Amino acid sequence: MIPPPLPPHLESRRAQVFPVLDARDRERMQRFGEVRRFRDGECLVAAGQPSPGMLVLARGRVVLSRRDGLGHSVPIVEEGPGQFLGEVAQLSGRPALVDAHAMGEVEVLVIPPHRLRALLVAEADLGERIIRALILRRVGLIETGAGGPVLVGPPECAGSVRLEGFLSRNGHPYLALDPAQGGEAASLLERYSPRAEELPLVVCPDGSVLKNPSESTIARALGLLPEGAFETLYDAVVVGAGPAGLATAVYAGSEGLRVLVLDQRAFGGQAGASSRIENYLGFPTGITGQALTARAYVQAQKFGVEMAIPAEVASLRCEASGMPLTLELTDGRKVRARTVVVASGARYRRPALASLDRFEGRGVFYWASPIEARMCDGEEVVLVGGGNSAGQAAVFLAGHARRVRVLVRGRALAASMSSYLIERMAASPRIELMMETEVVGLEGSDERGLQRVRWRHRPSGREEEHDVRYLFLFIGADPATEWLAGRGVALDAKGFVLTGAELADGRAPFAFETSLPGVFAIGDVRSGSVKRVGAAIGEGTAVVAQLHAYLASAATSESRRSSTREPSEPVRPGEGAWHVANQPLH
Structure with missing residues (x-):
């Protein structure tokens, strides 16, 4: 054996990673697949x-x-x-990442994606072993590329x-080759003679x-x-695959709703780029944002949730x-939904x-992942910001950079950053904190x-300029709600979505419901929300009960309308009572 x-x-x-299933395990799996030779x-x-x-x-x-x-x-x-072929792509029917060839006559039980998901839910102990193997195999593929x-180009190019x-934030393997090292990478550049852009x-x-394809182009080429x-x-379309959106997807999918998640960049949101989250319940040693949200991403697919990334929403009607x-x-496609959860x-x-804008991606960054950390190895970097994200990034980069200057506009950090x-x-000798700068x-x-960054000490007006190739900006964020403009969804003065009691519009909306019935808002995009991973996950979980209640109410109203129609009155397209139940609707 190799x-x-x-x-x-x-x-x-x-x-x-490579478990062997016994005869009893395989017998339990028979009803979920069909035999092929x-x-x-x-x-x-x-x-x-x-x-x-x-x-x-089964044989061979x-x-x-x-x-x-x-x-x-x-x-x-x-x-x-007794062994099986597959990794997490098989949960959603995406393209395979490896070749598999028969050595002699082979007999297999083929379990298609929708039946595989049913197996994982119905046979919990067996499903646990299978999904653990699928995840570990994907980890191995990512780490070996x-x-x-294969990406061919200078590692520092934008x-x-x-x-x-x-690719890394979406958990997809890739291999990067630097043409400066010669070999096939240099030959490819010679053959195609690409311009720098x-x-x-x-x-x-x-x-x-x-x-140099766009994210959408490479995603389509890879079948993502x-x-x-x-x-x-x-039943529900979730706009945004951060912690809040993923929590909604997992719980709604597990309770039988047909769910689609859309995100224009990657799963995980801003939390997915966090180098370490240490104050989330149940992880005393901390966990990276990528690891936490990647687990939720796989978990949602296990329950049949559909994912479309990258997919950007232009408007709601x-x-x-x-x-x-x-x-x-934005690509012209349309999605219909009974409810929408805004988690953008x-x-x-x-x-x-x-x-x-000239230096974004070419020295200026808004997150600090292992990719940026690799570029900063032994360098002097500047980081701007005084919140938890800034603190996590500074500590992470200090493990790679020679020095990390942290510039903060305020006079103290206690009001904006966790004490730990x-x-x-x-405690880090590589971090220099510069307040009111x-x-x-x-x-x-x-x-x-x-190449250079200039900063000013606000009280004194004194300016300094230093040779710095990497600048990280963590100065907060604005709500991603421009796609809701003029669509009947009320926003506060800063652009965050108003929900529940904040609306005062004469209705009795659900706690996370917006001014547009059937549209809910959770997480950082919601006005008055606590901007923490734990709070976002909590809201994403809680909104599912409100989705059920809204859908049940809508079904009751439709049933009443149907009963008052004359016998000859036709049912309009899109109408008709439907059943809300804790069983798969797909």
Whole structure:
């Protein structure tokens, strides 16, 4: 047997990554799939192609290989009877990340995605072992870059940083090659002769090459976005895949509602970029925002929630009371829903600095992930902000940068930052705290990006300028509610969504309901919300009971309207009573 190339920290969990199911386990799985047979050498699964689902081996052996768009194919593991093929992509039917070929005659039980989700729910103990293996396999693929696109370009170029951030935050494997190291990367650049703005080149698993593609373009090329129109009438569409939106998705999906989640960037929101969350209940040693939200992302898919990322909402439309709501996306597609949950959070605030947009992604960043930390290794960086996100980022970057100057406009941190972060910053010899100080100027070039930063001490007016290539901005965020403008959803003076008792519009709305019936708001985007991960998750959970109540009320009203119609009166499209129950509607 070919030993799988597991990363060191997964080696001790080999039995969990590649479990062997006994005869009783396989018997319990029979009702969820169908038996198929393959000849020697036949392909069961092809990288980059939609997978038929999870394949459980009953007879014969299968070899799995990782293949990239450059034509390399490397065997990674051989599996036999009682083992199964698959990772988290099989929960939603997305393209496979590896090739699988039969070694001799092979018989497998094919469990398609919707039946796999049913298996995980119905057979809890067996489902626990399966989903743990699926998650650990995806972790291994991410850490080795297996099955993903190959990014070819200088690691510091804006396009490379942008696409690496998109793929990593969405939990998708990729491999980055620096052409300065020679080899195939240099040969590719010579062959395609891209201009600087066309970097990086992205080699997809099917061998096609994209030049500095947008996030939507690469997502479609990798099969991460659903194609065509959304033809389903969803019980709930959640706009935003941060902690609040993911909490709603998990609980609503687990209670039988048909749910779609839309996000224009990545799951996790701002919390997903947090290097470590230490004050969230149940994690005494802390957990990264990426790890916490990635678990929720997989959990939502387990319950049948559909995900569309990146997908940006342009507007919300309500034709008439009691009729389905319509969300219009920027790509022209439309989504219909009985209820909408606004969990779009907030956008990073941008200071009024000349040339700021010129250096965004080229020295100026609004989050600090391992990708940015790698670039800052041994460098001197400046970080602006006095909240918890700023403190977490400063501590994280101090583990990589030579020095981290933290600039804060206020006179003290106690009102805006948790005490444990203040203490940790004070204990770090690499962090220099500069109070009542603000950035006033940036300098650099189109070729080299940001080169110098100038700041001013506000009380004295004294200015300093230093050679700094990396500036991190954590100065708060503004609500992402422009897509609600003029759509009947009341906002406060700062643009946050008003809900519940704040409305005073003569109705008796639910606590998280907006001025537009059937539209709810939770998390950071809601006026008066507590801007903390735990609070967002709590609101995302609590709103599900209100969705059920609203849908039940709407069904009752529709039933009454139907009973008062004359026998000859036709039912208009989109009308008709429907049943709300804690069972799958899909």
